[in-house]
Amino acid sequence: MTSDKQVKASHRNVPGSDAFRAFIASGWASRSTEPVPRVAVADHAADRRAAVSQRFPGERLVIPAGGLKVRSNDTDFTFRAHTAFAYLTGLGADSEPDSVLVLDPKPDGGHEAVVFFRPLASRDSEEFFADARFGEFWVGPRPTIQDIESRLGVSARHIDSLADALAKDAGAIRLRVVRAADEQVARRVDQARGGTATSEGATSGATAEPNEADEELARFLSGMRIVKDEWEIGEMRRAIAATHQGFDAIIAGLPEAVRKGRGERWVEGLFGLYARHEGNGLGYESICASGDHANTIHWTKNTGQVREGDLILVDAGVELDSLYTADITRTLPVSGRFSAVQRKIYEAVLEAQEAGMAAVKPGNKFSDIHAAANRVIARKLHEWGLLPDGVTLEQTLDPENGGLHRRWMVHGTSHHLGLDVHDCQMLLRKDYMDGELRPGMILTVEPGLYFKADDLVAPEEFRGIGVRIEDNVLVTEDGHENLSAAMPRTADDVEAWIAAVQSGAGA
Numbered sequence: 001m002t003s004d005k006q007v008k009a010s011h012r013n014v015p016g017s018d019a020f021r022a023f024i025a026s027g028w029a030s031r032s033t034e035p036v037p038r039v040a041v042a043d044h045a046a047d048r049r050a051a052v053s054q055r056f057p058g059e060r061l062v063i064p065a066g067g068l069k070v071r072s073n074d075t076d077f078t079f080r081a082h083t084a085f086a087y088l089t090g091l092g093a094d095s096e097p098d099s100v101l102v103l104d105p106k107p108d109g110g111h112e113a114v115v116f117f118r119p120l121a122s123r124d125s126e127e128f129f130a131d132a133r134f135g136e137f138w139v140g141p142r143p144t145i146q147d148i149e150s151r152l153g154v155s156a157r158h159i160d161s162l163a164d165a166l167a168k169d170a171g172a173i174r175l176r177v178v179r180a181a182d183e184q185v186a187r188r189v190d191q192a193r194g195g196t197a198t199s200e201g202a203t204s205g206a207t208a209e210p211n212e213a214d215e216e217l218a219r220f221l222s223g224m225r226i227v228k229d230e231w232e233i234g235e236m237r238r239a240i241a242a243t244h245q246g247f248d249a250i251i252a253g254l255p256e257a258v259r260k261g262r263g264e265r266w267v268e269g270l271f272g273l274y275a276r277h278e279g280n281g282l283g284y285e286s287i288c289a290s291g292d293h294a295n296t297i298h299w300t301k302n303t304g305q306v307r308e309g310d311l312i313l314v315d316a317g318v319e320l321d322s323l324y325t326a327d328i329t330r331t332l333p334v335s336g337r338f339s340a341v342q343r344k345i346y347e348a349v350l351e352a353q354e355a356g357m358a359a360v361k362p363g364n365k366f367s368d369i370h371a372a373a374n375r376v377i378a379r380k381l382h383e384w385g386l387l388p389d390g391v392t393l394e395q396t397l398d399p400e401n402g403g404l405h406r407r408w409m410v411h412g413t414s415h416h417l418g419l420d421v422h423d424c425q426m427l428l429r430k431d432y433m434d435g436e437l438r439p440g441m442i443l444t445v446e447p448g449l450y451f452k453a454d455d456l457v458a459p460e461e462f463r464g465i466g467v468r469i470e471d472n473v474l475v476t477e478d479g480h481e482n483l484s485a486a487m488p489r490t491a492d493d494v495e496a497w498i499a500a501v502q503s504g505a506g507a
C-alpha cells in the first residue's frame, strides 16, 4: 500500500492466456497447516505493548512498519521496518513491508494488538505468479494471517481492512500515529481524525494538536527502549560476538587487502560477508578508513589503499535478524605493530576511553561519560603543546568559551545502542544527555583523536594519524560491563591479536 511507486517497463507486460492462468493456478501440493511456533521475543513484545497501553489509555495508536523504498526503477532497497514497529511486534529482518501495528483500545481497558499486513496470496491470484515485488514466484511465500498470529501472539488482519479500522469511532477516539514511519498511513490517520491532509502529511483544519500528539507517541516509543530487557541484552551479546568474528576476518585479510590494492573495499567486503552470514547484515555502513582517511569521521566511501605502516580504523557492527546491532571501532596497525608515534596517540585515546568507561555507572549522568573522556583528550593535547599559546586546560574545558581541543575530536563520546545504532534519538536533551544512567542501558564509549594530513597546527609526525576506540557497554547495578571486552583493546593486546589471527591461531 505505501511502498514507493516503482517504474514499470511497458515492454514487460505480457498478457496471459486463460489457459495459462488456469494451468499455473493448479497442480500444487497443499500448504502446510502446521502452526508456526511462537517466537521467544513475543512475550517481551507483549510486555512492551502493555507499557505503551498504560501510557495512552483509551487511544488508538498506529505504528506503521513503512514500505519498500525504490533504489532505481523496479528494484528496491532491502526492507527494514521502522524500529518502533520492530520493537512492539518482535518482527525483524525483511518483515513486513507495508504492514501496520494498531493498538486498539478495548472497552474494558487495555488495548488489542492487531498487525495489518499483506498475507500470502492464493495460487489462483495474479499476484502469485505475476507480481515481481510481492508474489510468491518472485520473492518467496509471505506469512499467512495464522502464521503471524501464532508466531507473535497478536491478532492479524488483511491490510485492506486498515482504513476501516482506523476510521472506526474516529470522532470519539483519539488517534496517534508514528508519522515518520509511513507518510501515507499518517495521512490516513489525519483523514480519520477529520483534518485535511496537506502535501506534507501534516494536519490542517482541525488544530495543530494532533501532530504534537504524534510527536509525543514517537518520543515515548523511542525513549521506552532506553533500558534493555534480558532478552535484548542477550541479542546485543550475540551481535557483538558476530562483530568480533568480522574483525577477526578483517585482521586475517589485511595482508591481502594491502596486496590487492583498493584495500579499504576488501576490508569492507570481508566484514560485510560476516555480517550477512552471521546476521541480517550491517547495522550501518562500515567505516574502513586507512591512513589519513581515518580523520574523516564518517568515511564510508572506502575507496582507499591499505598501506603497510599505516593504521586502519574500522568502525563496523553486525545487525542480527532481530535488528539489534553492535557498534565497534578498532584501530589496527596494518603491519601488525604500532610505530612509536602511533602508539603515543593510541594510548592517549585508550586512556580517554578508560576514563569514559569508569564514568559508566548508575547515578552518573550520560554526559559525565563524555566529560570524563574529554578531559583526558584535552589534557593530552595541552601536554603536547597543541592548544593555542596561553590556553590552559581549564580554559579549553570551559564549554562556553573554550572547546579548542575539539579541533582534534569533533564528535561526542557516547550514544545509546540497540535496535538503532543511534538508539532513542527522539529523546529530549534532559532525558538523553542529562538523563541518569540506569542498569540495563547499553551505550558506546568511543573517544578519538584525529590529525589530518593537512593540519598545520599538528606536529608533522602526527599528521595523517587518526585513532578511535569504541566499545559497547552495559550499565549494571554497581557499575558497568564492557560487552565487547573480548575484543583486544590495549596497544599490546591489539598487536598480539593481529599476530595470533594471522598465524592462524585465532584470538
Ligand SMILES: [Mn+2]
Pocket (backbone or CB within 6 Å): 327, 415, 444, 446, 470
Ligand atoms: Mn558509535
